[in-house]
Amino acid sequence: MLGEIDVPERLAPIMPRWLSRLLVALVCTAMAVLVRVLLDEIVPGGAVFALIFPAAMLATLFAHWQAGALTAAILILHSWYFLWPVAGSFHFATASGPLSVASVTISATITISIAEIFRASARRATRERDLQIAERDLFLAEFDHRVKNNFAVVVSLLDMQRRRANEPATAEALAAALSRVESIARAHRHLYRGDSGPVSVDMASYIKELCDALAEALMLRGAIRLECHSDPVQLPRDRAVSIGLIVNELVTNAAKHAFSGRSEGRIQVSFRCEPGGWRLAVADNGVGMPEEPVPDRTDGGLGQKLIDAFARQARGTVATESGSDGTRVVLRLTQ
Structure with missing residues (x-):
């Protein structure tokens, strides 16, 4: 002007x-x-x-x-x-x-x-x-600080309840909830980093940090490796959060169920650009998924329901391939 x-x-x-x-x-x-x-x-x-x-x-x-x-x-x-x-x-x-x-x-x-x-x-x-604009930025900074504090309080409460739980099933459920909240909090932190602004997330650094946190939380030993690769992509925060939660669920499921009776294995997470959109793939070289549902699962199939819900929220479709050489779950997202 x-x-x-x-x-x-x-x-x-x-x-x-x-x-x-x-x-x-x-x-x-x-x-x-x-x-x-x-x-x-x-x-x-x-x-x-x-x-x-x-x-x-x-x-x-x-x-x-x-x-x-x-x-x-x-x-x-x-x-x-x-x-x-x-x-x-x-x-x-x-x-x-x-x-x-x-x-x-x-x-x-x-x-x-x-x-x-x-x-x-x-x-x-x-x-x-x-x-x-200056007042808005100040408000956003204060809001961001309060949200971080609220996430920290929720994480602390869930962790405290998990430690005090007497039943293994209760402790496992609380640990899963804790992991999901931490995944959302981690995406929120990435909203206010770098030059992307508070509307998009750098998926490369987000997925790397998420995988590092999952490897530590799941206590993956050197024999079971978690490998992560991502193209430098900026995604809207809502889609990034949904993708992060899907990665959280899939990696957690693989670590718990894919290597029964095995002392070593590999979980691979990749997020790549492809014509017309992006592709998230989480694969392992474990024993594969059972042909029939496991009746004594503690989450009652909640993990799969969450994956489907998060996929719809991210405007993507999920496909699963499983066999004796492992399981591969692919989420395809359109622009």
Whole structure:
């Protein structure tokens, strides 16, 4: 927006304001004279004073009314002396000449005044907008801090309840809930990192941190490795949270059930770009999924229900392949 461009203010560190206003006035004057010369090739002597007004307006918008007034004064004198009414003279050919020059001067003054009012209004609106943005950023920072604290409280309560649980099934359920809350909290932390802003998540760093936390929480030994790879992708926060929760569920399920009777194994998590969207794959080289549902599962199939729900929330589709050489779950997401 032209009214927001303040040349003297921007050049203040390297030159005085009066000098920058003078330079803007001279540039606008030179442009008007150049256009005048070109027009004279087409319509000689036509609309002598017409270019004074846009040139004065531009100078005012860029460098305040002083630059506009100087531009108007130079162009009026130039047109009066070189173009009208007698070239090379300030004499008037008719008695109405002084009135014409006075009318042009008054019109230029009105134009400069309107441009200065518009420029001041635009600058005031810009300052108010910047103030609102600063207040919003402060509010978001405070909100972010409170949300982090709330996540920390919930995690602490779940962990405390898990430690005090007497029944193994209860402790396992609380541990699963704790892991899910930590996954959401981790995505929230990534919303306010880097240059992506508070609306998107860097999936590469998010998935890496998530896998590191899962490896530590699940106490994966060196014989059972968790490998994670991700393309540098920015995703909206809601989809990122859903994908993180799916990774949490799938890796947890693989660590608990894929390596029964085995002392070593590998879990691989990859998030890749593909034509029209992205692909999340979580694969293991374990024993594979049983053909019939396991009747004594402590979660009653809640994990699979959550995976399906999170996949719908992320606007994706899930496909599972399982055999004696392991299980592979693929989530495909469209843009």
